[in-house]
Amino acid sequence: xxxxxxxxxxxxxxxxxxxxxxxxxxxxxxxxxxxxxxxxxxxxxxxxxxxxxxxxxxxxxxxxxxxxxxxxxxxxxxxxxxxxxxxxxxxxxxxxxxxxxxxxxxxxxxxxxxxxxxxxxxxxxxxxxxxxxxxxxxxxxxxxxxxxxxxxxxxxxxxxxxx
Amino acid sequence: xxxxxxxxxxxxxxxxxxxxxxxxxxxxxxxxxxxxxxxxxxxxxxxxxxxxxxxxxxxxxxxxxxxxxxxxxxxxxxxxxxxxxxxxxxxxxxxx
Numbered sequence: 001x002x003x004x005x006x007x008x009x010x011x012x013x014x015x016x017x018x019x020x021x022x023x024x025x026x027x028x029x030x031x032x033x034x035x036x037x038x039x040x041x042x043x044x045x046x047x048x049x050x051x052x053x054x055x056x057x058x059x060x061x062x063x064x065x066x067x068x069x070x071x072x073x074x075x076x077x078x079x080x081x082x083x084x085x086x087x088x089x090x091x092x093x094x095x096x097x098x099x100x101x102x103x104x105x106x107x108x109x110x111x112x113x114x115x116x117x118x119x120x121x122x123x124x125x126x127x128x129x130x131x132x133x134x135x136x137x138x139x140x141x142x143x144x145x146x147x148x149x150x151x152x153x154x155x156x157x158x159x160x161x162x163x
Numbered sequence: 164x165x166x167x168x169x170x171x172x173x174x175x176x177x178x179x180x181x182x183x184x185x186x187x188x189x190x191x192x193x194x195x196x197x198x199x200x201x202x203x204x205x206x207x208x209x210x211x212x213x214x215x216x217x218x219x220x221x222x223x224x225x226x227x228x229x230x231x232x233x234x235x236x237x238x239x240x241x242x243x244x245x246x247x248x249x250x251x252x253x254x255x256x257x258x259x
Contacts (some may be wrong), residue, residue, distance in 0.1 A: 024228025052169055082180055083202055089181045123183025124232050135244070146217050 008050050009141045015043050019127065023120065032090065034098035041088050073133050080126045083119050090116035 018040040025033035048055070058066055058074045066074070092099060093112035100107075133140070 002252050019230045020232055023232040024226045027226040027228060045170060048173055049166060049169055049192040081177075085177050085180045086184055089184055109188070109192050115188065121235075124235040125239045128236035129243050131236060132240035133241070 004050060005141050006145055008047075009138070009145055010137075011043065011047060011050070015040060015047060016131075018043070022148040023124070034095055037088065037091055041084070044084060069133075075131055076126060076133065080123070080130055083123050083126055086115060087123060092117060106163060139160040 018036050021028050022033055022037045023055050028036070038059065053075075062071060062074060090112045093106055093109065094116055095104075095106065
């Protein structure tokens with residue numbers, strides 16, 4: 001198993017855990033919610049860097065010979081990216097803890113608050129689809145990392161994702 | 164160097180999308196309708212209330228937001244998986 005797959009699995013698991021915690025600001029507290037979200041945004045960049053080859057390959061052959069599944073996956077990933085930007089931007093605009101702590105004062109606009117709620121709810125649906133599309137890879141990589149089995153299936157799952 | 168370039172590409176794209184969103188919301192925010200829709204909160208109530216402390220609340224403290232997140236993600240993922248499964252099953256039916 002490649003180190004990239006192992007790193008991806010642990011990074012994605014951490015990202016997913018952070019995503020769940022940030023989805024409940026009343027439970028975690030506002031400060032944790034805001035700082036953890038900012039940290040998660042940086043982690044998303046690493047997530048994208050680890051998938052860079054796939055992104056470039058599918059972008060190049062999107063309209064030529066990409067499989068339908070890859071096209072749907074690609075569009076879904078873009079939607080998730082755009083929605084993530086909206087969540088972050090609206091979150092920064094209504095920040096009550098992180099931005100004031102950094103000495104940044106932003107004007108309060110209720111539209112951002114509504115957009116933050118809306119984009120967060122939308123992200124749950126897109127994230128559910130994103131996870132379902134990569135479920136084979138998650139399961140096979142998990143098995144390989146923790147039980148040392150399924151080397152072939154990891155390769156086939158990776159190939160399936162690359163198509 | 165290659166990684167830095169890629170990070171730069173991601174940040175530039177994110178900034179462009181974010182800039183467009185900011186411009187859109189600012190333009191919409193200038194309209195009087197949005198200003199009027201902002202609810203007036205009662206005296207002493209916060210714009211987004213902090214979580215109550217454990218001592219302030221009775222019963223089991225369930226992270227409702229996380230449960231909701233997991234439930235919605237499961238539903239979305241389940242619908243997708245069922246659709247894919249049904250599509251594969253339909254392909255397997257032999258043609259007479």
